[in-house]
Amino acid sequence: MIALIRYLSTVLLLSQRYLAPLLLFLGLVAVLTSSDSGPLTATYASVAGAMLPCSVWLTMALVGLEDRAHRSIVAVSAGGHLRVLLATAGTAAAWCLLLTATGLVLPLLSGTHAPGLADLVLGTVAQLVCAFTGMAVGLVCSRLVFRRQGHALVLALVLLLALLLGKGVSPVNIMLTRLQNAPDSASAVAPTSVQLTVAAGLLATAVAVTQAITRRKA
Template identity: 35%
Template sequence: MTALLRYQTALLLRSYRWLAPLLLYAAFLAIGLTAGPQPLLDSLGWNAAALLPAAAWLVRVCVTGEPPAARAVVAAAAGPARAHTAALLAALGCSALTGVVGTGLVLWVADPHTTDHLKAVPVGPAAVSGVLTVLVSALLGTAVGALTNPPVLLRPGWAVPVTTGAAVAVLVAGGSPANAAVRDLVTALHTGRVPYPLLSLLAAAVLAAGAVAVAGLLSSRGR
């Protein structure tokens, strides 16, 4: 699996198709950061929310970017399920790394105080919370991408609108782990108490694992 991950990651980086989801993420992040110094916890929540649709798009880049001949060779050598899982994990790793870099940028430019500027927010715990929330978004974005692209969704024309709609739904749905993690960060900007979205992270990991398993199973059946 390590060799497959290296292969898929190298394929992604050399294709430059990662540029579009990265620009989408950067654009959303810039909207939240260019209006002057914003409260730290609010900005960390915005950063995580911006990552989720980009992570879903990055999955599509990974699972559709391999030439058919190369895909057939890799599937024959390692098995279609393992090959597809490696593509999904490569997308997840790149998404998580992007979100962590964005978290660092937010820590650099945001105001580490509550919204009324009366309480200081501890930067270290806020950084940990921001990274955990980013992981929640990366996992759920990967889950969305896995379920809205081949081999689950075979019609290319439906992939973009379905992926977009699913990513938005995951962000705004009240029972979503991403919504809960981001909401807790945004709410905490009034109190300065840093939340740790451990339950949301666990739920996101379970959902992502299930989505990856379903996609891998369908790829092994030749869907």
């Protein structure tokens, strides 16, 4: 599995398809947190919101690196399509972790903050909630499910809007609403961790659905 993740990361680096979601993330974080001196709870909520579309884009780009024939060859060499799909999710998660580290540091450099441990933990968990949710959307809207990427893009945009605006339904909306109203980071860590569990469940479901559709198409 580690070898597959290294392979996919190398292919992604060589393709340079990571640049667009990376630049989008950096741009959104810079705009949303520039010269910010407010509480880090709200700041990291904004950073987490920026993570959502970037993780969708990154996952869709990662899945679309190889055509169907090349992916079949990789699947045979790796021991099955499921292993390749899990490695794809693992690679996307690894890249999202790099973005998460960046999202933790940039607001501290551009604004005036005195971060505590609870702030950093909350920032990490909040970004992972959006990363896992975005990866789930990216998988079900990828080339493995949709041959026409125009349809996949429209669905991805609809799902993103639903996740951001679906009050009381979407883990992202519940988390962001709670963080905007939280008195401090320490009180928001536990509820945000619950949403992280929900987001991980969504990602696992997306992997299962994508695998089922891939098997039917094979």
